[in-house]
Amino acid sequence: MERPRENAHGLRSYLIGFVLAVVLSAVPFWLVYTHALPPQRTLLVIGIAAVLQVLVHLRFFLHINFTTTPRENVLALVFTALLLFIMVGGSFWIMFDLHARMAL
Amino acid sequence: MSAAHMSEASLSEHEREEIDTHEQRAFGFWLYLMGDAVIFALLFATYAIMIPGTDGGPTGKQLFDLNNAAIETGLLLVSSMTFGFASLQVKAGNRGAVLAWLAITFVLGAAFVFLEVREFAGMIAQGAGPDRSGFLSAFFTLVGTHGVHVTMGLIWIVILGAQVALKGLTMPVASRLHRLGLFWHFLDIAWVGIFSIVYLPGLL
Numbered sequence: 001m002e003r004p005r006e007n008a009h010g011l012r013s014y015l016i017g018f019v020l021a022v023v024l025s026a027v028p029f030w031l032v033y034t035h036a037l038p039p040q041r042t043l044l045v046i047g048i049a050a051v052l053q054v055l056v057h058l059r060f061f062l063h064i065n066f067t068t069t070p071r072e073n074v075l076a077l078v079f080t081a082l083l084l085f086i087m088v089g090g091s092f093w094i095m096f097d098l099h100a101r102m103a104l
Numbered sequence: 105m106s107a108a109h110m111s112e113a114s115l116s117e118h119e120r121e122e123i124d125t126h127e128q129r130a131f132g133f134w135l136y137l138m139g140d141a142v143i144f145a146l147l148f149a150t151y152a153i154m155i156p157g158t159d160g161g162p163t164g165k166q167l168f169d170l171n172n173a174a175i176e177t178g179l180l181l182v183s184s185m186t187f188g189f190a191s192l193q194v195k196a197g198n199r200g201a202v203l204a205w206l207a208i209t210f211v212l213g214a215a216f217v218f219l220e221v222r223e224f225a226g227m228i229a230q231g232a233g234p235d236r237s238g239f240l241s242a243f244f245t246l247v248g249t250h251g252v253h254v255t256m257g258l259i260w261i262v263i264l265g266a267q268v269a270l271k272g273l274t275m276p277v278a279s280r281l282h283r284l285g286l287f288w289h290f291l292d293i294a295w296v297g298i299f300s301i302v303y304l305p306g307l308l
Contacts, residue, residue, distance in 0.1 A: 028300065088148070
C-alpha cells in the first residue's frame with residue numbers, strides 16, 4: 001500500500017493550491033482596496049488573476065491533468081469552454097453592437 | 105481515484121464492478137457540472153450586460169461591501185481546502201477525521217451563506233431588491249443561484265456525514281463523497297467568477 005506517500009502528495013497539492021489561490025485573490029482585492037493602479041489596469045489584473053485562479057482550482061483542487069484524468073472528462077471540459085466562448089462572446093457581440101446602433 | 109493505483113489482479117469481480125460504477129457516476133456528475141458551468145456563464149453574461157441598467161436606482165458601488173466580499177471569499181476558499189483534507193482522510197480510511205473535516209467545511213459554508221443572506225436582506229431592506237432594476241434582478245439571480253448551490257452543498261454534507269457515521273467509509277459512500285467534493289470545489293470556482301466580475305469591478 002502506498003497510502004502514506006499518496007496522502008503526502010495529495011496534501012501538498014491542496015496546500016500549494018490554497019497558497020496560490022490566496023495570492024491570486026489577495027492581489028486583486030488589495031488593488032481595489034488601495035486604488036494603487038488606474039481602473040483600466042486594475043480590471044486587467046482582476047481578469048488575469050481570475051483566469052489563473054480558475055486554472056489553479058482545476059489543477060490542485062479538482063486534480064485535472066492530462067495524464068490521469070480520463071480523456072472524456074477533459075474533452076467535456078474543453079467542449080464546455082468552447083460553448084462558453086461562443087455563447088458569452090456571442091451575447092456580448094450582439095448586445096454591444098445593438099447598444100452602439102441604438103445610440104446612433 | 106485511489107482504486108486506480110491498486111493492482112487489477114487483486115480485485116474481485118464485485119470490487120471491479122463497484123469501481124466501474126464509481127467511474128461512470130463520476131463522469132456523469134462531471135457532465136452535470138459542465139452543464140452547471142454553462143448556466144453560470146450565461147448568468148455572468150446577463151449580469152455584465154445589465155450592469156448599466158440601474159433605472160436611476162443604486163449601483164454596485166453604493167451597495168457592495170468589499171470587506172464582506174473578502175470574508176466570503178476567504179470562507180469559501182478555506183472550506184474548499186478543508187473538504188480536500190476530508191477527501192484525503194477518506195483515502196486513508198480514517199472515519200473520525202473525515203467527519204471532523206466535513207463538520208469544519210459545513211461551518212465555513214454555513215458562515216458564507218449567513219453573510220450572503222445578511223447582505224441580501226440589507227439590500228432588500230433599503231429598497232434595493234431584485235425588483236428595483238434590471239441590474240439588481242441580474243445580481244440577485246446570479247449571486248442567489250450560487251448561494252442556493254452552496255446551501256444544497258451544505259444539506260449534502262449533512263446527509264453524507266450521517267452516512268459516514270452510520271455506514272462507515274464503504275465504497276458507495278466514498279464514491280458519493282468524491283462527487284460531493286467535485287461539487288464543492290466547483291462552487292468555489294464559480295465564486296472566483298462572482299468576486300472578479302460582480303464585486304471587484306463594481307467597487308472599482
